[in-house]
Amino acid sequence: MITLLLIFFPLAASLLLLLVKGEQVKKIALAAAVVEFAIALFAITQYQHNALTQFEINLPWIQSLGINFHVGIDGISLLMVLLTTFLVPVIILTSFKNEYKNPSAFYSLILAMQMALIGVFVSLDGFLFYVFWELALIPIYFICLLWGGEDRARITFKFFVYTLAGSLLMLAGLIYLYQHTATHTFDIAALYAAGQSMDMVHQGYVFWAMFMAFAIKMPIFPFHTWQPDTYTTSPTQGTMLLSGIMLKMGTYGVIRWLLPIAPLGVAHWGTVAIILSVTGIVYASCIAIVQKDFKRLIAYSSIAHVGLIAAGILAGNEQGVQGGMIQMLSHGVNVVGLFFIVDIIQRRTGTREIAVLGGIRNVNPQFAVLFLIVLLGSVALPLTNGFVGEFLLLNGVYQFNAWIAAFAGLSVILGAVYMLRSYQSIMLGETNALTSGFAPLSTSEKTVLIILCAAIIVFGVFPKPLLDIAAPSVKHLVESFQMAITK
Amino acid sequence: MTALILLSSLGVIALLAEIFSFKKLLYPVVLLGLITTFILNLVDWNTDHLYFGMMRYDNFAVAFSSVLIGITFLWFIMSEGFFKEETSLTDHFALILFALAGGVIMVSYTNMTMLFLGIEILSIPMYVLAGSKKEDVASNEAGFKYLIMGAFATGFLLFGITLIYGSTASFDLPTIADFVASHQGTIPTMFYVGVLLMMVGLGFKVSAVPFHFWAPDVYQGAPTPVTAFMATVVKTAAFAAFLRLFAGTFAGVGGIWTEVLCVMAALTLLTGNITAVLQSSAKRMLAYSSIAHAGYMLLALIALNQFSQSSILFYTLAYSIGSIASFGVLSAVATARGNDAVDSFNGLAKSNPLLAFAMTVAVLSLAGIPPTAGFFAKYYIFTAAFQAGYGWLVLIAILASLIGVYYYFRIIIAMYFKQGSEEKIEISFNHKLLFVITILLTIALGVMPEYIIRLL
Numbered sequence: 001m002i003t004l005l006l007i008f009f010p011l012a013a014s015l016l017l018l019l020v021k022g023e024q025v026k027k028i029a030l031a032a033a034v035v036e037f038a039i040a041l042f043a044i045t046q047y048q049h050n051a052l053t054q055f056e057i058n059l060p061w062i063q064s065l066g067i068n069f070h071v072g073i074d075g076i077s078l079l080m081v082l083l084t085t086f087l088v089p090v091i092i093l094t095s096f097k098n099e100y101k102n103p104s105a106f107y108s109l110i111l112a113m114q115m116a117l118i119g120v121f122v123s124l125d126g127f128l129f130y131v132f133w134e135l136a137l138i139p140i141y142f143i144c145l146l147w148g149g150e151d152r153a154r155i156t157f158k159f160f161v162y163t164l165a166g167s168l169l170m171l172a173g174l175i176y177l178y179q180h181t182a183t184h185t186f187d188i189a190a191l192y193a194a195g196q197s198m199d200m201v202h203q204g205y206v207f208w209a210m211f212m213a214f215a216i217k218m219p220i221f222p223f224h225t226w227q228p229d230t231y232t233t234s235p236t237q238g239t240m241l242l243s244g245i246m247l248k249m250g251t252y253g254v255i256r257w258l259l260p261i262a263p264l265g266v267a268h269w270g271t272v273a274i275i276l277s278v279t280g281i282v283y284a285s286c287i288a289i290v291q292k293d294f295k296r297l298i299a300y301s302s303i304a305h306v307g308l309i310a311a312g313i314l315a316g317n318e319q320g321v322q323g324g325m326i327q328m329l330s331h332g333v334n335v336v337g338l339f340f341i342v343d344i345i346q347r348r349t350g351t352r353e354i355a356v357l358g359g360i361r362n363v364n365p366q367f368a369v370l371f372l373i374v375l376l377g378s379v380a381l382p383l384t385n386g387f388v389g390e391f392l393l394l395n396g397v398y399q400f401n402a403w404i405a406a407f408a409g410l411s412v413i414l415g416a417v418y419m420l421r422s423y424q425s426i427m428l429g430e431t432n433a434l435t436s437g438f439a440p441l442s443t444s445e446k447t448v449l450i451i452l453c454a455a456i457i458v459f460g461v462f463p464k465p466l467l468d469i470a471a472p473s474v475k476h477l478v479e480s481f482q483m484a485i486t487k
Numbered sequence: 488m489t490a491l492i493l494l495s496s497l498g499v500i501a502l503l504a505e506i507f508s509f510k511k512l513l514y515p516v517v518l519l520g521l522i523t524t525f526i527l528n529l530v531d532w533n534t535d536h537l538y539f540g541m542m543r544y545d546n547f548a549v550a551f552s553s554v555l556i557g558i559t560f561l562w563f564i565m566s567e568g569f570f571k572e573e574t575s576l577t578d579h580f581a582l583i584l585f586a587l588a589g590g591v592i593m594v595s596y597t598n599m600t601m602l603f604l605g606i607e608i609l610s611i612p613m614y615v616l617a618g619s620k621k622e623d624v625a626s627n628e629a630g631f632k633y634l635i636m637g638a639f640a641t642g643f644l645l646f647g648i649t650l651i652y653g654s655t656a657s658f659d660l661p662t663i664a665d666f667v668a669s670h671q672g673t674i675p676t677m678f679y680v681g682v683l684l685m686m687v688g689l690g691f692k693v694s695a696v697p698f699h700f701w702a703p704d705v706y707q708g709a710p711t712p713v714t715a716f717m718a719t720v721v722k723t724a725a726f727a728a729f730l731r732l733f734a735g736t737f738a739g740v741g742g743i744w745t746e747v748l749c750v751m752a753a754l755t756l757l758t759g760n761i762t763a764v765l766q767s768s769a770k771r772m773l774a775y776s777s778i779a780h781a782g783y784m785l786l787a788l789i790a791l792n793q794f795s796q797s798s799i800l801f802y803t804l805a806y807s808i809g810s811i812a813s814f815g816v817l818s819a820v821a822t823a824r825g826n827d828a829v830d831s832f833n834g835l836a837k838s839n840p841l842l843a844f845a846m847t848v849a850v851l852s853l854a855g856i857p858p859t860a861g862f863f864a865k866y867y868i869f870t871a872a873f874q875a876g877y878g879w880l881v882l883i884a885i886l887a888s889l890i891g892v893y894y895y896f897r898i899i900i901a902m903y904f905k906q907g908s909e910e911k912i913e914i915s916f917n918h919k920l921l922f923v924i925t926i927l928l929t930i931a932l933g934v935m936p937e938y939i940i941r942l943l
Contacts, residue, residue: 063937064941131862134862161893168888
């Protein structure tokens, strides 16, 4: 029941919002998102710490084709649900200072998006997974198209076509797997069995069909070209949804679907994929260093971070996957924080250009501290949330191949370079005409940043409870993966 | 059979309206008549009647007749304006109803002569209707072109029927199927030639590449309601006829024609979608998209398995609903803003949110994005083709759908992003109702396709 509630409550709220007019919309949307978060927290209290799928619901949907409405939550799903339900209220709160035209449609789309995202993270049926996967694309497309910045029609369209191309390949892969199931069903267990029963060559086909979809979503080099433009052009909340949560659909897809379905494919082609990911880390970090636009810089840094997550997961060992899980959460929190900081700066000074800003710390030290905490989380300083995940990820990649790990490790160094340099340029130095009137933070802004900073520190100092949620499921998944490839 | 009798009578009543001057009443009478026909048609479900060896009312026939009648009903609501002109009003009613009767014959024939009659009964009214804007050169051209090309196609079809009759001495479909089954290996070449000629003839009717050249001009030139009728009812009937003949009777010689049809399907998918991208007129774009959709449906025909019938049924339904909605919006926009270019959709989301939303749902469905009916329709057809081992065709179809997104989204971008006329387009209550119905149907079919696909 909890699972159904988690999926359909945001949908109901989203439809309800369409009927509401005026100022109330924001508050109702926030209330709905908070209630959703409370439901997720309740699910955690009910959750048993083992590798089994819980809160499972399996309803017949399109029976003649073996398609069921099969949803359930295990540790991996639960963390993703937690991330989604935590970030959506935060994202809604970040918009409190913005005046959007047609707000009821805006918030309604955000909640509709939340429904699709939760659906992706709890689906245990290939067809259902695909439907939610695609469904998530429509709200975000309209959010970016209707409320985005310059040249948005072309950019969001590129984004849509890119991701749809990947999705359609995945659909082909899923249909292919479906044909190989014994009883013609999309049930996850049957798809696992069908994939694992194939030889390496055919698993390779499945691997590429599905990997393309995930790689484009994350995005992994060289499928990333839609990302910087889209992140830069989208409205802040759209960027947050894309980078904070939607990107994790790709990494989650690798863990939930790719590793178990095509273990031999991963074993054979994984090295190529990991090399692509690591290339992306170095490439995106280098480009980030020379960016003038702060929002764009963070977009590139996101490619670097997600490259490391993908490399760690594809390494297929316990540290890698566990690190990936943790880093997915941390990156979600940090990147939302960073994009919010960009938004705060832009709304006050009217620019995002790093070079023309400066000395904000002198005017607003409170903001400087909060920014610093988010930034340190993002560069993975020990005792922040970023450190735990990045350490495990590098460890996982190192076990896979030391040389690749050496290159992947550059992400930490380069990340520190571009983040600290931009902090220095924006916050420190002489206050100029642009920044001298930097207004104090409003209540809603302060609330958001303090919540995020608290999450960064608490989770950095005391990561164990969250690690424990996913640990049994991850262990089980990695063990079956290792068994399949050594067989 | 009930449906056929009722529809023909309705057509005659429409003609009598001119004489007994109850023209004003005709519109509601026809709508009521269609509802009655729809319901009485369902009574034939599971009865499987054979009428004089000519027509067979099996579930296939009933299901497709229901789709045809249902879509025509929606079409009548959409084309309200078409029946407001003073001149030749009753002709419009009668021609459409007779065309629909022809369509019903095309989905229920079991004899080659009935197939031929059905196609002609459907086509002749369409020739007239395509040219029904007498003052408009484009409309005249459309009518003329359609007639010439249609006659050509009929020639091929008749030639094919003759050759098949020559080798089997029968017009009766079961007899021909028996002949194929009992003469494996000794079937005369003449028979194969006949099959291929019939395929050409039907290929014209469903506008499959390379027999599609008539379609864009005819679709663009004809009055928009007539175009909508051609794109939905005519296409559905033609595909049902194609399916009944080839998947039923000629399945035994599938090896001969599926290969040819594979090439045709691939060409249709690519040509239709790629050419649609280049159009600036929305109407012409929808014409090419209609060609492209024929390509997807051909996949199901080629698959020749247990999914073929139900997937085409679902596809025609999803596609027709999407087309009715998109042509309905197009017609409203083109009338109010004076032309049917994609640019005339600019700013529609501001001036008419309902129209824009209905159009969005319709094109999302046509493009095949979940959770709309169009997505499941495509998915189902892909599954059918995959199952039959045509993975490469599915890949082409996937590529084609991606291209499809490109031009469908041009309309969405125009409506939601571009600045345009702020002036609100007045739409009648009936039209509002129609759009709400199409939106609901599109989503309901997409979320609960089971009810349709297990019919056949």
